[in-house]
Structures are given as C-alpha cells and as structure tokens.
Amino acid sequence: MNSQAPHIRPVIRQLDEAAANRIAAGEVVERPASAVKELVENALDAGATRIDITIADGGKSLIRVSDDGCGMLAEDLPLALARHATSKIDGSDLLNIRSFGFRGEALPSLGAVGRLTITSRAAGADGASITVAGGRMQPVRPASGNRGTVVELRDLFFATPARLKFMRTDRAEAQAIADVVKRLAMAEPYVGFTLTDGDRVVFRADAEQGELFGALQARLARVMGRDFIDNALPIDATRDEITLTGFAALPTYSRGAAVAQHVYVNGRPVRDKLLTGAMRAGYMDVLASGRHPAAVLFLTCDPQLVDVNVHPAKAEVRFRDPGLARGLVVSALRHALAGAGHRASSTVGTATLGAFRVEPEGVAPPRPYQMDYRPSASARRASLDLQAPVFEAPVFESPGFAESPSARFEPMPETVPEPVAAPLGAARAQIHENYIIAQTEDGLVIVDQHAAHERLVYERLKAQAEENGIASQSLLIPEIVELSEAEAAQILSIAGDLAELGLVIEPFGGGSVAVREVPALLTRLNAGALIRDILDDLDDQGASDRLRGRIDAVLSSMACHGSVRSGRRMTADEMNALLREMERVPKSGQCNHGRPTWVKLPLADIERLFGRKD
Known part of the structure; x- marks a missing residue:
C-alpha cells in the first residue's frame, strides 16, 4: 500500500x-x-x-x-x-x-x-x-x-x-x-x-391428557421411546426460586454421544454450557468413559432471574445466579441416582437375551414338545427334591477374605425377606469364579462379583471421606503458581471450596498464588497444572469438579484393589451377603466405571429362548 x-x-x-x-x-x-x-x-x-x-x-x-x-x-x-x-x-x-x-x-x-x-x-x-x-x-x-x-x-x-x-x-x-x-x-x-x-x-x-407429570411422561415415551421412560428416574426439586423437573435415565442407559440430553428453561429449549456441565457433574462417578447421560430436564423460574436476550436465535440463556441453577441440577441428579439404589437398565437384560437368541434361517422353529402349562411352585419343588444329588457338595475355603476390611460384608439384618423374594434373589451358583447366579421369583440375576463389590467399597470409602473430610498434607516448600491477576482472583474466589477438598491456596502477590497443602490421597500432584485446568473449567462452565474427580478416581482405585477379585470362589453365605448389601447401597447397579454390575433375565423370556412360549 x-x-x-x-x-x-x-x-x-x-x-x-x-x-x-x-x-x-x-x-x-x-x-x-x-x-x-x-x-x-x-x-x-x-x-x-x-x-x-x-x-x-x-x-x-x-x-x-x-x-x-x-x-x-x-x-x-x-x-x-x-x-x-x-x-x-x-x-x-x-x-x-x-x-x-x-x-x-x-x-x-x-x-x-x-x-x-x-x-x-x-x-x-x-x-x-x-x-x-x-x-x-x-x-x-x-x-x-x-x-x-x-x-x-x-x-x-x-x-x-x-x-x-x-x-x-x-x-x-x-x-x-x-x-x-x-x-x-x-x-x-x-x-x-x-x-x-x-x-x-x-x-x-397427539395431545396428551391428564395431570402435567403424567402427560409429560406419555409425551416423552412417544418422542424418546418407551425404553427411556422405563429406565428413567423422575426429577422434582426446588431450591430458592428455581424448580427442576423432568426425567433422568439410569447410568447404564447411557449413549455414545450427547444426543439424548434436552434442557429447557421456562419451556424454552436451550443449549447451555453451564447446564450441560452440571448434568455431566451429576453423573460424574457413575458413567463409563466416553458415555453420555440421557435426560430431559425443565428449569422453571421467575423470568426476572434469567436473561434470554443474549442470542438472536434465543438458544442461550444467562442466569442471574448461575451457581444456584448449576447446584440444583447437580444435587437433584445425584439424589435421584442415589435413590435408585441397585437399579440397572432393563435394556442390559434385553441385550443379554439378544446375545443368546439364535435367529432362524428361514425355517419355522419346531413345535415345542413341552406341556403348554407350567407346573405349580410346589410341584416344581417336589420335582427338584427328587433330582437332588445324593452326595454332599464340597465346601470351598476362602482364605484371607475375612482379614480384609474393605472386602468384609455387613451382617444381614435379622428380618430379611425370603431370599428368592428379595429384589436380587437368592444365590444358587458361582460360575467361572466371577459370576453369581441368583434365582428371583420371576427369573434369574447374573452378578459380576468384582464389579459389584468394587462399587460397594467405593461408596463406603466416599462416605468415610465425607464424614471425616479429605485429609491434606502440608508442603515443605509451597508451590508458587504464576497466573494473571484476573486468573489469580478467579481461583482465589473458590479457595474455600478447594480447601474442603484438601487443596489450600493463598495469594502470593501480583498474579501468583501459593499452594500450601494438597490432598493426602494425591501423592504425585502437579498443582500448577491442576489449577490451570480448574481455571479452564471455570471459563467454560462457570464451575469445576476436576479436583473432586481426581480424588474420586483415587478412591475408586483403592476400592478396586480392596474388592473381591475375579477368580475367587465364594460361599453361598458370602454371595447372599453381597446381594443383600447391593440392595441397600445406592448406585450399586453400576460399577465405578459405569458398567452394569448385574443383569436380570425374566423367566418368560428365558422360556421363549427354549421354545416354551411363543
């Protein structure tokens, strides 16, 4: 020029x-x-x-x-x-x-x-x-x-x-x-x-009828599919002036992408990083890597508390108190998942049956030779008694099991339902030294003993950590992390939250912060890298669960090493004790990595596999 x-x-x-x-x-x-x-x-x-x-x-x-x-x-x-x-x-x-x-x-x-x-x-x-x-x-x-x-x-x-x-x-x-x-x-x-x-x-x-929650459930079944509703938990929570309703699916009913996540604010569909981050935090320790939750959530509040005029297409919103909205979503999801107890997705059992089923190759299946009716329960018991072996079954020893505190099961309560009538039934066998076969009133349950006990120990360790606090360890020489003044102010604004998790930071002049204490569980911690990752989360989502996630990962690893191992033979009492504890402990339907800990096969479907039912 x-x-x-x-x-x-x-x-x-x-x-x-x-x-x-x-x-x-x-x-x-x-x-x-x-x-x-x-x-x-x-x-x-x-x-x-x-x-x-x-x-x-x-x-x-x-x-x-x-x-x-x-x-x-x-x-x-x-x-x-x-x-x-x-x-x-x-x-x-x-x-x-x-x-x-x-x-x-x-x-x-x-x-x-x-x-x-x-x-x-x-x-x-x-x-x-x-x-x-x-x-x-x-x-x-x-x-x-x-x-x-x-x-x-x-x-x-x-x-x-x-x-x-x-x-x-x-x-x-x-x-x-x-x-x-x-x-x-x-x-x-x-x-x-x-x-x-x-x-x-x-x-x-078509337009639905009836009260709102029932009408919403029927509409979601039509749009999202019956499987979603069958495996979803109702959400209904209020904090201050914000109400959260909707349905959130069990962790084992997850997707490979975030295509089944729908969030509405005052009836308006939005795509908001704050709310999707909150949904991810609510499912933080119950989903497998690369899996995404399925949920339809509706936040309702006074229009004065949310600004919808921030994007021409009105796809984004801004809350007056973003922490309040995020906290409501996280706490409501965690409460619902904990309340689900040992539930696992019904689609897991369906997929298992599908793996068993052999597709006919253009030929009609042979006519079943069995009788068209099922014998009564008493007749079946009498028949089984006649078929019982005359020798005594060997008793497998379990050396070292009782000495491991993390692997110890709590005693069964004095009044328990008949094992078969219990949700997870009564243990009947262990196969391949890893899978427990339990009989229920209307089918059978297959339990992954290591995955199930891993979740039980993990929940126990988390409860202990919450009760006693996260222990911190003082550094002999504080680690100085150089930041901009704006970043230092941002990280120091959540210093109290970080201290509850064992990470103690203080201002060190200018844009620097000093790391005085770190969580004792994290023996090899790059505090500077962690703080910068937390700052990235704050910029992107307005909050960060990164430190909590690292601590949970350590507890999960401890639970994995302290759990019943694959290949270990268990007695009938030990297997039943595991089943009863699974029924009592929240989130026991999936392991720490988000995989199902048990699947249920309904008796009617099993009979179809063998041609007993059309």
Missing part, C-alpha cells in the same frame, strides 16, 4: 430495509430447521393446540406450518412483516419475557430470503392473506380458512443463493427439522404435532 496516497474517507450509508432483513436473516435463519423452529414457536405463542408442519426437499423448497391459534386480523398482517414489530412485549421490560418470540425478526427475515405467504383468521373476523418475496411485500387480500394461521415458506434462500451452497443434503436437513419439532413437542405435551415430509408422516404426537 502506498503510504503517500491520500486517505479516502469511507461514506456512511443507511442500508435499505431489504438488505437489513437479509443480514438479520443470516443470524436468525441459519438453515431450514431454524425457520421451522421460529414458525412453530410463533404458533405456540398464539395458543395453538394443534400444529401441522409440512416440508419438501429438506425444507428448501417448502415449509408450511398450520396452527389453530388465535390468528391475526387483516390489518395486523403488514405489521407482522415489519422488523421489530411484535405482540409479545411492549419494550418496557426486557427481563420479563414469558413467550418464545419477542424480537420481531423471524417473519421479516424469512420474507427477505424466501417467498413467504401468511394466511390467518381471528375468531369473529374474516380471513386475510399477505405475500412477501425477497423483501417485496404484496397488498393484503381476502382469504378463506379456519381460525388460526398458515405460514407457507417456499424457495428458502432464493434471494441469497450463496447460502444454498452451505446447505446439507435434503435428508440431513429433514432430520434436523424432525429434531427441532420433537424437541419442541417434548415441552408441550398438551399440544398435538404432526410433521409430514411430502406424503410421508415423519412424526406424530
């Missing part, structure tokens, strides 16, 4: 309305799914009880959303297409927002990049229609129709063809639209939804 050339002063111009709307559309309408989201939310704000969505070519050539809401008058239609015109707020209080939409940008943005037609009729008024294409509005004309509104969007992005190059395949865009509709449908169980792609109904959910 020639430094001697005269500087040319740029001219400030006022963009015309069409250009401004196309720019706004780039923020609000990223893809066809974004347009569907905005239109369906408008229908919900209008009080619709039935919403029908029709798409073609992944929403690129057609998106039509019909609702039975309150509708609009003819004189309202041009105003609905004006930028920043809305019926949701009056602009006096941007923190008291109780509707999905409030920015007044969606319809004018859609009209700027596509061919948009709105047909609407309010109760007691005549219907009317208006069309806008590429930002050019046509006059209002009379139209017929039922009460409500039909918004038809054709040729999305025809006015900005460069955007079409960034679209994915029709199939991928259609899947994104289906995900949006299902996500909105989960929060509105009393509203019916239908999504049609061409002539094919992709998704249908």
Whole structure:
C-alpha cells in the first residue's frame, strides 16, 4: 500500500430495509430447521393446540406450518412483516419475557430470503392473506380458512443463493427439522404435532391428557421411546426460586454421544454450557468413559432471574445466579441416582437375551414338545427334591477374605425377606469364579462379583471421606503458581471450596498464588497444572469438579484393589451377603466405571429362548 496516497474517507450509508432483513436473516435463519423452529414457536405463542408442519426437499423448497391459534386480523398482517414489530412485549421490560418470540425478526427475515405467504383468521373476523418475496411485500387480500394461521415458506434462500451452497443434503436437513419439532413437542405435551415430509408422516404426537407429570411422561415415551421412560428416574426439586423437573435415565442407559440430553428453561429449549456441565457433574462417578447421560430436564423460574436476550436465535440463556441453577441440577441428579439404589437398565437384560437368541434361517422353529402349562411352585419343588444329588457338595475355603476390611460384608439384618423374594434373589451358583447366579421369583440375576463389590467399597470409602473430610498434607516448600491477576482472583474466589477438598491456596502477590497443602490421597500432584485446568473449567462452565474427580478416581482405585477379585470362589453365605448389601447401597447397579454390575433375565423370556412360549 502506498503510504503517500491520500486517505479516502469511507461514506456512511443507511442500508435499505431489504438488505437489513437479509443480514438479520443470516443470524436468525441459519438453515431450514431454524425457520421451522421460529414458525412453530410463533404458533405456540398464539395458543395453538394443534400444529401441522409440512416440508419438501429438506425444507428448501417448502415449509408450511398450520396452527389453530388465535390468528391475526387483516390489518395486523403488514405489521407482522415489519422488523421489530411484535405482540409479545411492549419494550418496557426486557427481563420479563414469558413467550418464545419477542424480537420481531423471524417473519421479516424469512420474507427477505424466501417467498413467504401468511394466511390467518381471528375468531369473529374474516380471513386475510399477505405475500412477501425477497423483501417485496404484496397488498393484503381476502382469504378463506379456519381460525388460526398458515405460514407457507417456499424457495428458502432464493434471494441469497450463496447460502444454498452451505446447505446439507435434503435428508440431513429433514432430520434436523424432525429434531427441532420433537424437541419442541417434548415441552408441550398438551399440544398435538404432526410433521409430514411430502406424503410421508415423519412424526406424530397427539395431545396428551391428564395431570402435567403424567402427560409429560406419555409425551416423552412417544418422542424418546418407551425404553427411556422405563429406565428413567423422575426429577422434582426446588431450591430458592428455581424448580427442576423432568426425567433422568439410569447410568447404564447411557449413549455414545450427547444426543439424548434436552434442557429447557421456562419451556424454552436451550443449549447451555453451564447446564450441560452440571448434568455431566451429576453423573460424574457413575458413567463409563466416553458415555453420555440421557435426560430431559425443565428449569422453571421467575423470568426476572434469567436473561434470554443474549442470542438472536434465543438458544442461550444467562442466569442471574448461575451457581444456584448449576447446584440444583447437580444435587437433584445425584439424589435421584442415589435413590435408585441397585437399579440397572432393563435394556442390559434385553441385550443379554439378544446375545443368546439364535435367529432362524428361514425355517419355522419346531413345535415345542413341552406341556403348554407350567407346573405349580410346589410341584416344581417336589420335582427338584427328587433330582437332588445324593452326595454332599464340597465346601470351598476362602482364605484371607475375612482379614480384609474393605472386602468384609455387613451382617444381614435379622428380618430379611425370603431370599428368592428379595429384589436380587437368592444365590444358587458361582460360575467361572466371577459370576453369581441368583434365582428371583420371576427369573434369574447374573452378578459380576468384582464389579459389584468394587462399587460397594467405593461408596463406603466416599462416605468415610465425607464424614471425616479429605485429609491434606502440608508442603515443605509451597508451590508458587504464576497466573494473571484476573486468573489469580478467579481461583482465589473458590479457595474455600478447594480447601474442603484438601487443596489450600493463598495469594502470593501480583498474579501468583501459593499452594500450601494438597490432598493426602494425591501423592504425585502437579498443582500448577491442576489449577490451570480448574481455571479452564471455570471459563467454560462457570464451575469445576476436576479436583473432586481426581480424588474420586483415587478412591475408586483403592476400592478396586480392596474388592473381591475375579477368580475367587465364594460361599453361598458370602454371595447372599453381597446381594443383600447391593440392595441397600445406592448406585450399586453400576460399577465405578459405569458398567452394569448385574443383569436380570425374566423367566418368560428365558422360556421363549427354549421354545416354551411363543
């Protein structure tokens, strides 16, 4: 660039309305799914009880959303297409927002990049229609129709063809639209939804009936699947002015990606790092590496406590007290998982049966030769008595077991249910010196003895640590960690929380902090690296469980080494004692690494394997 050339002063111009709307559309309408989201939310704000969505070519050539809401008058239609015109707020209080939409940008943005037609009729008024294409509005004309509104969007992005190059395949865009509709449908169980792609109904959910929690459960079963509800725990907790409800799945019903995590704030679906981090913390020591929890959670609070006006697409929120919201999610999830006791996912047993089942190769299975009825319980016992061996079974010695405190089982209470009637049944055998076979009233249970006892010892060690506190060890020479002044202030703001976990830090002048004590359990600790990792968590999620996680990892390792080992033969009393303790201890349905500790095989399914039942 020639430094001697005269500087040319740029001219400030006022963009015309069409250009401004196309720019706004780039923020609000990223893809066809974004347009569907905005239109369906408008229908919900209008009080619709039935919403029908029709798409073609992944929403690129057609998106039509019909609702039975309150509708609009003819004189309202041009105003609905004006930028920043809305019926949701009056602009006096941007923190008291109780509707999905409030920015007044969606319809004018859609009209700027596509061919948009709105047909609407309010109760007691005549219907009317208006069309806008590429930002050019046509006059209002009379139209017929039922009460409500039909918004038809054709040729999305025809006015900005460069955007079409960034679209994915029709199939991928259609899947994104289906995900949006299902996500909105989960929060509105009393509203019916239908999504049609061409002539094919992709998704249908009729309006549910009954009280809210039951209606929500039925809607989630329809959207998430029956397996999710069968393996989910109800969540209902309140802290100060925030309420958390919903369903969270058992740890053994986990997913390989975070695709089954749905969080709503005041009914609005959001993707918030604070809340997803809180969900991860709630499942911290019960999930296998690389697995993600499945949950649908609804946070409800006064609109004054949360700011939804932080993103054009309204996908992010900001809480006035983020620590309160995060703490509620973490504590509610941990309480629910602890209350689940020894439960494990029913899908584990289904998968086990599936591994046993042999698929027929085009030939019908032979007719079962067994009788069509099952003998009574007393008849079965008499038959088994006749089949009992005449010799005494050998007794296996268990040297060293009693001397290990971590491997000792608590004595069974004086009043216990009949072992077979107990949830995990009565131990009948041990196979491969690792798996306990127990008989229940309606099937059998297979227990991984090492995994199960590992969880029991781990929970015992955690309880001891919480009761007595995490012991710390003073450093002969404090470790000085150099940070920026802002980082030092940030880490020192949680110094009290870190001290409860055995990490004691103090200011050391400027941007430095001195590490005086470290948790005694962590013998080889790089305090500087740990503090920087905690700071990264605070920046990303607003909180950090990294130190707690490291301590739990040490306790988990201790539990692993102090548990009943694979290959160790157990007596019947020891096996039954293990089963009874599993029934009493929270989270015993999965080991410290998130794997199931037991599976149940229903007797009816076992009989099907052998052709006893159709």
